[in-house]
Amino acid sequence: MNAEFIQNLPTAEQAIARLRELGMPRRNNELWSFFPVAKIPTPEFMGTDFAAAPMTSPAATPANQESDFAALLPIANNARPMIREIVPGAAEMAMLKCNNDFGHTVLDIGKGAKVSLEILDNKVSHDIAAERFDINVGEDADVEIFFANPACDLPLRFRHFNISQAAGANVRFSSICKDTAIGRVSVECHLKGEGANFDYRSLHVLDGEASQHSRLTIYHEAPRTTSTQLARNLLSGSARVSYDGSVIVGYDCTGVNSSQLVNTILLSEDASVSVKPVLKIYHDDVECTHGNTVGELDAEQMFYLVSRGIPQKAAQEMLMRSFAQETFLPLPDSPAKKRLMSSL
Amino acid sequence: MLSIKNLKASIEDGTQILKGINLEVKPGEVHAIMGPNGSGKSTLSKVIAGHPAYHVDGGSVELDGKNLLEMEINERANSGLFISTQYPTEIPGVNNVEFLKMALNSKRAFLGQPEMSDEDFKKLCEEKMNLLEMDERYRERGVNDGMSGGEKKRNEILQMAILDPKVSFLDETDSGLDIDALRIVANGINHIMSPEKAVILVTHYQRLLDYIKPTYVHVLRHGKIILSGGPELALKLEDQGYDWIEEAK
Numbered sequence: 309m310n311a312e313f314i315q316n317l318p319t320a321e322q323a324i325a326r327l328r329e330l331g332m333p334r335r336n337n338e339l340w341s342f343f344p345v346a347k348i349p350t351p352e353f354m355g356t357d358f359a360a361a362p363m364t365s366p367a368a369t370p371a372n373q374e375s376d377f378a379a380l381l382p383i384a385n386n387a388r389p390m391i392r393e394i395v396p397g398a399a400e401m402a403m404l405k406c407n408n409d410f411g412h413t414v415l416d417i418g419k420g421a422k423v424s425l426e427i428l429d430n431k432v433s434h435d436i437a438a439e440r441f442d443i444n445v446g447e448d449a450d451v452e453i454f455f456a457n458p459a460c461d462l463p464l465r466f467r468h469f470n471i472s473q474a475a476g477a478n479v480r481f482s483s484i485c486k487d488t489a490i491g492r493v494s495v496e497c498h499l500k501g502e503g504a505n506f507d508y509r510s511l512h513v514l515d516g517e518a519s520q521h522s523r524l525t526i527y528h529e530a531p532r533t534t535s536t537q538l539a540r541n542l543l544s545g546s547a548r549v550s551y552d553g554s555v556i557v558g559y560d561c562t563g564v565n566s567s568q569l570v571n572t573i574l575l576s577e578d579a580s581v582s583v584k585p586v587l588k589i590y591h592d593d594v595e596c597t598h599g600n601t602v603g604e605l606d607a608e609q610m611f612y613l614v615s616r617g618i619p620q621k622a623a624q625e626m627l628m629r630s631f632a633q634e635t636f637l638p639l640p641d642s643p644a645k646k647r648l649m650s651s652l
Numbered sequence: 653m654l655s656i657k658n659l660k661a662s663i664e665d666g667t668q669i670l671k672g673i674n675l676e677v678k679p680g681e682v683h684a685i686m687g688p689n690g691s692g693k694s695t696l697s698k699v700i701a702g703h704p705a706y707h708v709d710g711g712s713v714e715l716d717g718k719n720l721l722e723m724e725i726n727e728r729a730n731s732g733l734f735i736s737t738q739y740p741t742e743i744p745g746v747n748n749v750e751f752l753k754m755a756l757n758s759k760r761a762f763l764g765q766p767e768m769s770d771e772d773f774k775k776l777c778e779e780k781m782n783l784l785e786m787d788e789r790y791r792e793r794g795v796n797d798g799m800s801g802g803e804k805k806r807n808e809i810l811q812m813a814i815l816d817p818k819v820s821f822l823d824e825t826d827s828g829l830d831i832d833a834l835r836i837v838a839n840g841i842n843h844i845m846s847p848e849k850a851v852i853l854v855t856h857y858q859r860l861l862d863y864i865k866p867t868y869v870h871v872l873r874h875g876k877i878i879l880s881g882g883p884e885l886a887l888k889l890e891d892q893g894y895d896w897i898e899e900a901k
Contacts (some may be wrong), residue, residue: 309731523865600695612741615701616755616811617729626754630745630794637745 310416313444313472314391317414317629318371323383326371328363329508340377342550342582343521347464347490348377349436376494376523378466381438387412394421394525396446401643406430411439417606419446419474427467438466445502454644455486457652467482475501475530482509482636482644484651488516494523499533506535511635511652514547514579525554530593532563540635541572542628543579554586564594572602574633653679653850654819657799659711661699667707669695669877680847683884684861685854687872694738697821702728715819725727729755731761732818736808736825738854743795746805749777751795752814759815780813782875784840788859801828809840816844821852826860838863858890870899890897 318326318525332338340592374380387410394400396418404413417423422541428435453469465487473479481495497506512520526535540548555566572581585598603626613623632652639645661670669692677683687693698830699712702725713720713888714814720728724750729735743751756776757767768776781790784806796804805825812820822841826834841864845851860868861883869885870877871894879885 317739533819608741609743611701611703612743613723613746613751613755614725615703615729615735616751616815617726618751619758620724620728620755622754623726624749626746627743630743634745 321370323380339419379468382410382440397563415443423451429457436464440633445477447474452480452644454482457484469495471497473504475643480507492521508537512541515544519548523552526563528557539570543589544575546578550582550615556588562593568598655714660709681867684866684869716751734817734820738824740804744797802833823854
């Protein structure tokens with residue numbers, strides 16, 4: 309087990325203290341600028357411990373580094389961490405399902421291990437759920453993390469992933485979200501070892517009043533690390549997606565390659581998307597790109613399909629499905645690809 | 653079969669492209685439409701198909717007595733019209749075979765016929781692909797996705813072969829084809845053609861008409877058919893161009 313990684317996790321007391329210091333999320337806070345924060349309940353839902361807790365102690369704690377309310381929430385709510393070590397060289401397929409509103413999973417994946425990890429919806433009995441995942445990926449390990457859960461109508465759901473990758477480690481993070489309410493997936497990925505690669509693919513298919521926020525921060529902390537972000541959105545009704553994608557390339561991190569692309573198709577007048585790419589680059593020899601497209605279904609493609617006799621609605625569905633499938637087509641054949649493609 | 657009367661159509665800014673087209677196409681006939689660039693040939697095919705970029709200002713287009721202009725785009729196709737455009741649209745992610753099957757079954761549903769079984773469709777597809785000397789890769793590819801110009805045209809004729817339309821309007825099907833591909837595609841069209849069907853070919857060159865013998869050749873210029881004749885007209889146009897027609901008037 310990577311002791312340093314475990315030691316750096318905040319305790320419940322530290323998390324509560326830090327939460328009190330941070331206060332409730334506000335729209336004028338950069339981390340929450342796109343999120344409908346008014347829907348987040350007041351701190352009372354966390355019980356009397358919260359009100360009685362001291363402000364952050366002067367001593368530096370792991371929680372002091374944390375600025376994300378959603379990342380602290382499960383720990384502050386005494387979510388008992390499920391700590392699991394996957395030994396070097398192991399090959400594992402696993403499904404994770406938390407049996408509580410608040411969940412905390414810690415995975416330490418050994419060198420050269422191959423892991424396929426599907427995250428199922430947690431069992432929820434209240435109006436708010438938050439899960440936190442701390443995942444340490446050893447050298448040359450190959451990991452896929454994915455979720456394609458059935459549409460969830462939980463009023464408020466947070467998922468936070470804190471991923472640390474050693475040299476040559478490869479992580480593919482893929483998700484499909486069809487939730488009908490408000491949610492946020494935040495990912496903080498530290499590419500600490502040379503040649504580490506992080507591949508992020510997400511698809512939102514939203515309708516009604518759904519509002520989903522993706523927040524990614526990828527830290528390239530070693531040379532020749534690579535990252536890819538591809539987010540695709542199909543939005544109807546008054547659905548809204550916001551995407552905050554940050555890439556930070558450290559000093560002396562030569563040969564870094566990073567790309568970010570967000571493609572959105574708006575299927576109604578009231579659907580909307582907000583995209584905020586942030587690139588902070590502290591080294592010259594890197595290649596970082598970002599792009600964003602927003603549009604409707606391609607009129608010429610629609611015409612082509614319909615002119616072959618296919619009804620308008622079926623043609624529209626064909627184009628939407630192809631747009632969705634393209635998100636995951638480049639993935640290697642794996643349980644993740646099979647599961648994601650079959651759920652479309 | 654297909655009767656176009658005084659068809660006028662314009663684009664969004666009001667510019668009229670078709671200024672009164674008249675054309676009668678009977679079963680078993682092959683009509684070749686020739687004309688300089690910008691004369692309205694491609695517009696004619698798109699207007700008949702119902703492309704939303706064009707506004708019909710007047711006239712009628714009837715297929716077996718039914719006014720196509722009053723039908724939805726898919727209904728026109730399912731009634732027996734097939735339009736192959738000059739630049740077939742690429743649709744990555746939509747599988748060629750799934751698309752073909754969906755199109756065929758849409759037509760069958762429109763005609764009140766049962767859906768074709770997977771097995772029967774596979775056989776049909778195989779037969780038509782053999783006819784057009786297409787390899788198996790086409791099955792796995794997206795519709796026209798990443799295909800060369802020639803491959804796209806061959807794929808269009810595959811669609812035509814499977815959908816089995818009454819009237820096919822093929823816009824510059826010969827462009828982008830090498831000599832062998834031209835022969836294969838032309839043979840495919842001839843094979844699909846029957847005394848109950850008709851084909852309208854838009855082309856700039858005689859070479860396609862060497863393989864597919866036209867019944868009539870028409871010259872379209874400035875949005876109107878200004879001259880019609882037999883196959884010899886195409887040879888004369890190939891030899892002398894279009895200016896002599898205006899001069900002769």
